[in-house]
Amino acid sequence: MSERMTDNFPPQPSPSLDSLPFWESLKKGVLAIQRCTACKQWSFPMMERCRHCAGELTMEALSGDGTIYTYIVEHQKVAPGFDDLRPYPIALVTPKEAPHVRLPARIIGDKSIIKIGAAVRAEIADLPAGDFKVACFRLV
Numbered sequence: 001m002s003e004r005m006t007d008n009f010p011p012q013p014s015p016s017l018d019s020l021p022f023w024e025s026l027k028k029g030v031l032a033i034q035r036c037t038a039c040k041q042w043s044f045p046m047m048e049r050c051r052h053c054a055g056e057l058t059m060e061a062l063s064g065d066g067t068i069y070t071y072i073v074e075h076q077k078v079a080p081g082f083d084d085l086r087p088y089p090i091a092l093v094t095p096k097e098a099p100h101v102r103l104p105a106r107i108i109g110d111k112s113i114i115k116i117g118a119a120v121r122a123e124i125a126d127l128p129a130g131d132f133k134v135a136c137f138r139l140v
């Protein structure tokens with residue numbers, strides 16, 4: 001059995017046509033999600049039309065500031081590239097501008113201060129096995 005060199009790196013995303021603009025934005029270092037041009041509601045995950053009014057969606061940058069809606073602490077081996085970080089928190093983050101949106105992300109920083117409602121700020125991290133980047137949120 002051969003072991004590829006990339007087996008210990010975090011997996012690369014496999015974007016769909018709908019999610020590709022989100023991942024391409026992260027490659028440029030920008031955390032952006034969709035926003036409706038008609039009703040101005042933010043939207044995530046990526047969709048073809050606005051879930052509120054069926055209006056047209058465009059990409060718009062978020063400030064990166066948010067709060068932890070809920071979280072877990074991962075103790076198990078669930079994804080290659082993260083074993084050395086265990087235990088590590090994974091949260092649903094509510095962006096400041098989009099109170100009904102939940103962004104799933106790994107939480108970094110001082111884990112002793114993590115709690116529901118804690119303030120976080122987005123950081124864009126490299127994924128070493130490829131060109132994609134991922135958003136993490138640092139406790140602030």
Ligand SMILES: [Zn+2]
Binds near residue numbers: 037041050051052054
């Ligand atoms: Zn809308």
